[in-house]
Amino acid sequence: MNSIADSLALAWQLITTADAALWRIVGLSLRVSATACAIGALAGLCLGAWLAVARFRGHRAAVWAVNSLLALPSVVVGLVVYLLLSRSGPLGSWGILFTPNAMVIAQSILVVPLIAALSRRLVLDGLRDGGDQLRSLGASPLQSALLMLVHERFGVLTVGLTAFGRAVSEVGAVMIVGGNIDGFTRVMTTAIALETSKGDLPLALALGVVLLGVVGLINGVIMAMQSRTSLEREVYV
């Protein structure tokens, strides 16, 4: 087995030489998780905004359920999606088990409660400050909630990043519904798990470094946007 230093050196070499296998895995990971987050954001933001302002019988139970699902284990999601998509399952006719589409579905389900719960909190905090003002301008409750998502867009971006981090770093669901098929459904997390068990630490480390780099890059962009806004405020006032 290589020492850690040797493994890191090899990992760096894989990254800098643009190893085709490495970047294929990275590309699929980003594609699957980004698509899942886009779908999850659409559903989760609408659900969060609606739960912030809707009042109906069972509302508290719905909020409780969404908050509880924040801790939803990814293997459970994988198992449920597997049962739905397996040949004998209700959606078996789609024939998408062990494909990237199945992985997108699983990760979307995983991030929806996260996005809904956090965005609901954002909306409620915003409405505490400006809800009456928006109502006085004629906004309906749902319009007010959706406008709060626009108002708190940096918070929404942070929620999106959190969801992306959850999706791109989970291994259980994609392993179950994707099958970790080389060149087809192998993503960074499943590859890291497999290569580590095989003792191929350089590839596992290289994937880990790329994973951290991607999350760090997105976070940096958001921080830059936030500091730009603060700077504008200081300049104008």
Place this chain on the structure above:
Amino acid sequence: MSSDGVSTSRVAAPAGTVPHESDAAAPLVRLQHAGVRFGAVQALRDINLALHRGDRLVLVGANGSGKTTLLRLLHGLVPHEGRRDVQRSAQGREPVSAMLFQRPFLLSLSVRFNVLLGLWLHRVPRAQRGQRCARALQRVGLDALAARPARALSGGQQQRLALARAWALQPDILLLDEPTANLDPGAKREVERLIDALAADGVTVVMSTHNLGQAKRLATRVAFLDAGRLVVDLPVDRFFTDALPAEAARFLKGELPWSR
């Protein structure tokens, strides 16, 4: 009786009675035995008040006396007991109300978009929005800052922007909740000047304030609230010269505590 037909000398009516009014003009908003309760707290009780077109009503009273709640009740933002009647035009249109809050809430968008948003929410036709927005910003002197982030404005500019957003709706009634609190003297004078100009254009103004000098400058009527009750409602000159009920007299002398 004032020239506009509103009963001008009015101590709050006891429960079960309606304040005397002229038949000359129907009020834009009339509250009869209205009350507002927040859980166990009775924020307003047995309020009888008629708001006529062109009124400049200033609400005074200690913190917690119910001024903000009364403004929200007049606007229809809070559930209430008793009656709240709103005059409708021949076409069935209710008077347009706009409200400014003590701390104006502006969305994290540009100055221009904040005004346009108000117009969009009020369902103003798209073709009219741009022109009305430009005129409103010009009126408050913010047209040069239209592209700037609204939240980057100073406190006084933010309050002027909130005024522009309200004025762009062409309101019949403008409700102002301590609009000059927390502003420096220069910004305060500027906002007062704008309120005065809007009122001169025929907008009915209801404003809460702790500043009795401001009440003298801007009001045609002054109403005093205490512990959720409307104690007295008089024309401005008489409010400061007539014998007032004990609580109001003590408030004018500065003997009431800041909050009730």
